[in-house]
Amino acid sequence: MTATLLEPVEVATRRGAEPGRRRRQRSPLVSVLMVAPAVLFLALFVFLPAAMALGIGFFHYHLLGVGTTFAGLTNFKDALSYPIFWRAAENTALFALLMVPTTLVGSVAIALVLNGTSRGFGLLRSIVLLPYVTPVVATAIGWIWIFNPQYGVANYVLHGLGLPGSQWLLSPTMALPSVAIYTLWHGLGFDVVLVLAGLASLPRDVMEAASIDGAGRWQRFYKVQMPLLSPTLFFVAFVSTLGALQSFSQIYALSSGQGGPGFATTTLLLLIYQTAFSYFHFSYGAAMALLLVVMILVVVGFQRWLARRWAFYQ
Amino acid sequence: MSAVAPGVVAGRPVTPEARSGAAARARRLALTGGHRRSKAIRLLVGAAIAAAFLFPVWIALVTSVDRASQVFVYPPHLLPSFDFSPYARVWRMEDWPMYFENTLFISSVTVLLALSTSILAAWALSLGGLRRSEAVFRTMLVALIVPGESLLVPNYLILYKMHLVNTLWAQIVPFGASVYGIYLLREFFLGMPRSYWEAARLDGAGPMRFLCSVAVPLARPILLTVGLYIFIGSWNSFQWPLIVTVSHSVQPIEVAVESLQQAHSVDWRRLSAAGVIATAPLVVLYAFIQKHIVAGISRGEGLSGG
Structure with missing residues (x-):
């Protein structure tokens, strides 16, 4: 896997190196924008709820946010x-x-x-x-x-x-x-x-x-x-x-x-x-x-x- | 075959070794004969097993077109009598076109959304320009092992805060990224020969252009499998729509079938017709794509979705 992994990295750095500095600075931004949607969906609907799941059980949670109290292990x-x-x-x-x-x-x-x-x-x-x-x-x-x-x-x-x-x-x-x-x-x-x-x-x-x-x-x-x-x-x-x-x-x-x-x-x-x-x-x-x-x-x-x-x- | 001819093998006189070779071949022939018999037996047993798997489908079909007088009978009716009125009633009276539309909308948009986010992410993660892309990718993989049942309550609360509860979108956005898709596409992009990119670059293509006109078309088989899995999972999803919707106007077929079942629990012709209508599109789809489903399972995928 590492062998195949190296090739595109090489491509990327060479691509970045040839047209000069501007290209090299810009490409990470494009990359970030490209990963962003997937990261956003996973963060919002997998990682955030997973973290919440560890917490909610320890409260008495009410949907409207009023009257939510700490419940400990109750x-x-x-x-x-x-x-x-x-x-x-x-x-x-x-x-x-x-x-x-x-x-x-x-x-x-x-x-x-x-x-x-x-x-x-x-x-x-x-x-x-x-x-x-x-x-x-x-x-x-x-x-x-x-x-x-x-x-x-x-x-x-x-x-x-x-x-x-x-x-x-x-x-x-x-x-x-x-x-x-x-x-x-x-x-x-x-x-x-x-x-x-x-x-x-x-x-x-x-x-x-x-x-x-x-x-x-x-x-x-x-x-x-x-x-x-x-x-x-x-x-x-x-x-x-x-x-x-x-x-x-x-x-x-x-x-x-x-x-x-x-x-x-x-x-x-x-x-x-x-x-x-x-x-x-x-x-x-x-x-x-x-x-x-x-x-x-x-x-x-x-x-x-x-x-x-x-x-x-x- | 001709080599088994007695006396001369391939123009040379027969040596003891060659003769024993012929004997071994004869033994193997006998073995394949046995193989053929065992193959026929296995085909027969297999046909019986397949028939057992199809039998419930047959019963549902028969019940759905039985005449009213032939449903509550014993022994049960095993051959149909072709009265299609339950279908007409299901289709006309229960807003079925709407449920179909909802289901189709939810599944197609989920597929489009999840595939687009996966292509973009996989491409960026395979380019190597991104800092810590390995870490990002590994973190994404963690999402695969988060147990789904722990997410039900928090995701409901999150969608509630976003004012999306009881909408079509509540059934789409939680599945907006596919980690399997990202994983498979990234592997594919990483394995793509470097010369493709070099050739495209000589022709003046930038990375986005290359992605759209070379990389994505090349990845079509993967996109097809992943897309099909997301589509079927979304079409068949029941638990999540049940949790996150209350209005018929935004509910998918599976939830509609369940409501129908609870409302008309003795009208077996109509219920069976509803079941057949809801199942038929997938059976038709399956007839065309079962090869991809098998390929997906063998690679370790499974249908997901609530």
């Missing part, structure tokens, strides 16, 4: 002693536990099936990826109908397999798994493409060497392909963990914004939304958001530690 204490906050944290963790293993197994399985160069595989890959580009609320509507306990296709399929039907989104125990099923349908294609990219980058000669040494297909998969693929798998786990811990739209859509039945699908982000934007407790919501960030950092940090220990980087 908001955080309130959140941590609020049973529904813990229920939401539990749901969020449970949702991640539902999503990450199924995403890993599902994406690897489908990628191994669809790993081919011919046109048929290309078409199938496109179909599996299709839901990923579709809008969440618009497609979730179809799934609410599919999950309808009385007339829906989901129970029709279960009955066809000789299994008892389920209340799906209306059941306190099945609601979150139902959301996970929708989320897998919507997002699994993304992970399949990631795994396929990982598979394509594996060195062929190692696989050939293994098969010459007499390794069977299963052995090759388990002892050669998977270890070589482990960086990709950790990346898939990382992305799907983040996605699960931050899930909002599909939960809102599938529960009509309620997080129900009861609080069965109230995840932290939904609770934060309701607290801050339905009840306008901005500071309380911001405090909860900080707690969610801490939770995400802990989980992701743990995963990175695992990756450093287990992943096989070439």
Whole structure:
């Protein structure tokens, strides 16, 4: 990277040197003007709010600016002693536990099936990826109908397999798994493409060497392909963990914004939304958001530690 | 293939080595035969998986054109009966053209804005004339790891102070710069051969002229991918518009679909039609651009936006 970096720098200095001093003084101004818009947008809508996010939770903030008082740790204490906050944290963790293993197994399985160069595989890959580009609320509507306990296709399929039907989104125990099923349908294609990219980058000669040494297909998969693929798998786990811990739209859509039945699908982000934007407790919501960030950092940090220990980087 | 002919290989008498070579080739042939069979099986299994992914879309389509008497039936209706009245009702009665216009405006302006700021910033950051450009760039990259959920409340407050809450622009400006775009374009500009610039300079082009007529056209593939990602992310955004708008007149399609769902939660034909209408543009778009989406994911991008 440094090698390519040097070239334009050289160009720039030479360009500056030849036409004389005026040019050299002017070019930084042009550069500054060119970076300015991007810097401005990032400063105003990422860095400033990020800094504010660290502060707002420690106040009782009111929208009109009057009556804003320092709150210390009150908001955080309130959140941590609020049973529904813990229920939401539990749901969020449970949702991640539902999503990450199924995403890993599902994406690897489908990628191994669809790993081919011919046109048929290309078409199938496109179909599996299709839901990923579709809008969440618009497609979730179809799934609410599919999950309808009385007339829906989901129970029709279960009955066809000789299994008892389920209340799906209306059941306190099945609601979150139902959301996970929708989320897998919507997002699994993304992970399949990631795994396929990982598979394509594996060195062929190692696989050939293994098969010459007499390794069977299963052995090759388990002892050669998977270890070589482990960086990709950790990346898939990382992305799907983040996605699960931050899930909002599909939960809102599938529960009509309620997080129900009861609080069965109230995840932290939904609770934060309701607290801050339905009840306008901005500071309380911001405090909860900080707690969610801490939770995400802990989980992701743990995963990175695992990756450093287990992943096989070439 | 002809080399497997017995007796003579490439005009030379057969040596034991050559014969064992032929045997190995035969073994490999047998292997590819096995490959072909396993490929057919994989194609079949893959087709079943793809069908499972398409099935929900099919159900939504069927429900949206079913006759009213065929919606609440069990077993569910799996083939359509072609009654298009729900579409007409959705389109006429629910201000859908307006929601489409809003969504199209928000997504296109976001793409234009984010691409312009990214091109300019990436160009300046790759020229090297800027002092501490490395530090600026690294700081920008930090924006990628700021967790989005911590920004919701502060960004709402910032837009409130700017009097932008409940406007179309509130759904655009927070996404006015794309760090991925800057990153990818800067890489591209840095890797561009120096001779291009020298040739342009000999022809009397300044840096801006060079940027507009050489560098940007060359970067078209990157602009296309990044632009598509921003467009789709913006078109599909739900959480942020939900937070920052209250009036129907400024809301995008996703929020409209949600309102419709909460208002008419049993009219499944109309709801399905609305879902299909909101999804169709993306499916059509996807048919043309899926190669770029795949390329983007393989490079580590993801759809963003509220």
